[in-house]
Amino acid sequence: MSSTTLDDDAKQVKNLGYKQELKRTHTTWSLFGLAFIVLNTWTALSASFSLALPWGGPSVVLWGLVVSGICNGCLAASMAEFAGLYPTAAGQYYWVAIVSSQEWAPLLSWICGWVNLVGWVFLTGMAASFASTMIEGMAAMMNPTYVNQTWHTFLIYAGIATLVFCVNALGNSQLPLLNKTALVWSLVGFAIITMSALASAAPNYLPASFVFGGVINKSEWPTGLAWTIGLLQGTLSLIGYDAPAHLCEEIINPSKNVPRVMIGSVIIGTISGFCLCMALLFVSPEIESVLAAPEGALLHILTSATGSQQGAITLNTFPTLCLILGTTAIMTTASRLMWAFARDGGLPFSPWLAHVHTGLGIPLNALVVTYVVVLIYGLLFFAGAAALNALVSASIVSLGISYAFPTFVNMCGGRRRLPKNRPFRMPEPVAWVVNFIGVAFVAVTTVLFCLPPGGPTVTKQTMNYTVLALGIVVIIAVGDYFLDGKRRFKGPRLPVFDDEDLERLQDVGVFGGKPSVDVRMA
Template sequence: MNEGSDYETPNAPQHRTEDEILASFGYKQEMNKTISTLSNFSIAFGCCSILSGLTPMWGDAMMSGGSIAIVWGWILVSIFTFGVGLSLAEICSAYPVTGGLYIWVSRLAPPEWVPVMCWLTGWCNWLGLTVAITSADLGLAQFMSSIIGIRDPSYNASIYWQYGIFLVIVVIHGIINSMHIKYNGFFNQTSLFWHLIGTLLIIIVALVLTPNKASAKWVFTYFENDTGFSSSSYAFLIGLLQSQYTLSGFDSAAHMSEETRDAARSAPRGILYAIGAAAITGLVFMLSINFCVQDFQRQIVETQLSPQMTQVFLDGVGYQWTVVFTVIIMGAMFFSGSALTLGSSRMIYAFARDGATPWSKWLSKVHPTTQTPIYAVWANVIFASIVGLLYIVNTTAFNAIVSVNTIASSMAYFIPIALRLTSARHNFKKGPFHLGPFSDIINLVSCFWILFTSLLFVCPTEYPVTGENMNYASVIFVFVIVSSLIYYYFYARHWFKGPGSQSDSSEVNEDTDSVIQKYAK
């Protein structure tokens, strides 16, 4: 990987300024650039929160492949996800704009396909990020409800009570992200240290206090298949879903580009640092928890506590430390939900800026005092709250929400990477960070991995398949995307031409090609 630029020439400035890059897309700088590389990384790392992603689904993954799926599955997913991150970081460096993925597509797709490809990418990206708010905050609500169960295992919080807690959490996240971005920077850096210090504390205390720990052989080789499917390979693959769900949302670093200093370098670093840090801390965390399993059947299969990891804590370190652990995990979940709310609001703001959403005039407004897109923040809060209603209808809907989040995000990643590999292979203008001769092979592997895992997320996870355990992720995903395409075909295609199509031409009149040519001659 290199940090050079194809824009550099002897007779031109070394790099285009970020204002000029924005102008090339038909935009002007509206938000303050107050975010550092550390803050950008913190936001992306918060979206990849290992404590909020791994904890709720750990028990299900253990029953779908055992410790092998947890440990080796995490390593496998981390490697391929880092490859996806490299592919996206290269494109992000060339186009450090808040809209991220869908704006990149406008420069990677053939001209005649730009409007529909941008439209599809934008809606996939928005759906993935916004549904992620629902999954993170709903997971926190479930976890908060289960705390009472630690003291009284017979207690079972009603679904309506859990949804009420969820609504309070979502609203608080809306309030936090309506404040000035400088406060969010501090909040997200606090999130980073909370995750790292909290995870380290759990690892050390759990390993020191837990008696009768599992052997290394058990941790690295134990396999379990409680899915009902006869195929052990299929069970192992189902066990990968926990890992892939956790390692998503890192594109939030790109969505903060217009508020990040030196975004062409800082945003790609934010993506890669987030994946790398999550991969390493996640592996150490999973290893430590698996070593603390004393009785698989009783602690994971038969326990009444949810999530099952709570039972492992309770047996290993006792009630008081378990309460401390749950507070740390709930704090991480809260920070993660806030980071996702932040990232998704910037995405919908950028999309609305191009007139690609209903009520675009309002969703694209930046509040003059807070310098934040407040209407976009609360639109996502409302949508996340509505999606959460599915949990009341059917408790298995939580798994579908998780799957939709990952599928939608993955497809939003796939489109620009595939275009970079095909139609834009020879005319891509590299930014300061690029992959050099390794670009094509990394992009190709990333595309195959995204398609493979997306197919996994629509597969059933239990057998026999019934109406109650059916994976409805494909139904939700197809409904939203098809609805958006119908809206595009009958209405939006008449005026939506891609990023910058709604901009005031009197203020911004230099297109991308002219700017690139200016600095590439």
């Protein structure tokens, strides 16, 4: 990469109110590898069949993914308009401040920052928990006498979290290569599993009518409502496409590359996920046995398809390693967002969290705190499945809200608060439709994913505690804001604009944050 390009990127960060502190080591392909392995769509789908099959059956696994892909694609395109113009690791909370009024910008930006950060930290724990569950499933299959203990699961989980922490802390310079390797591993694994399962099971496939149109409802909810609750699986498998935005201070030419990667990762993730799910459903044994399998749905399906436990375990190593690599990338993203938010004073002990280690070239303190919180997340294994499921839903809901937040605020301002000459821009009629679809999807799924999955009759074990988890986060965030946050957080720093854009933005009441630099171009 040329020094001119790096100088231009550093100047762009300076124009946004910050200084270049992290090295730009990522290329377009390494960033795409990070985004693809963060989404881990086909892997997440294969690891979460139990989230959809009882609430909609095969039809929601496939067509629910398509619905989620279209709607999340709209959200990605909506955020891409911001990401190309304001390539800062702050991401959504920065964009919210840009398009908010002066009066509301600090509070709205604060809320969005907390919601986004909590979603990413929870997502790190969720990915590690999925990986630990897969490893336990393989152990159970290899040793029929093995009896799972909760502390076994926690130790595996803690081992994975520690491994990815060490990789992030000590191997930052190798992360671009690791992300590209993860991309290749994931695509190769996807192809091998799909072809092996179909070839081994031929011609004993389930009927196409059942694969594409089968509906199952094991809940007390009406079938239509149960089907929409089953969208949780498809939405889960596509969450995290804002990762490139939070690493945009570590990639060359982010205004061009970040929007492309955000949108492209959703498209390719949806296509690969659909193909794999279709193959797995065709080769599945009876759905009842899949749902009841102690080793997990994927291992059960692969064992039935290949007729070999050893073959199934070998194939299962692909998604297991994908989840570990994905946890590494997710922890990277979470730590960068925590660092960016602390840089603006959004967190307690912000100066300490915003420190960049000179020798390692990373925000080490933010990474350590992310790791510690992820370990605490793992203690929920001892609280039972209901507590873990609540944080899975809370992660999806939190990230979804953070995606819709800047888009909704921009719509409320008539979409007049972004400069016209931005790197990625949709035609206005198209943009309004895309923005509306994305925001409406988040509004609907936020309600759906907070409902008790089994039906209106609930017990302590079947209650959905997502609202409680989110409520605790909101109480902490708002409490901190009014106790000390208002003093230390005045909103993110503002970008430098030329005179024409400055005059237009001031006319519509933008510039809610407190600028640290002159808002006029020198």
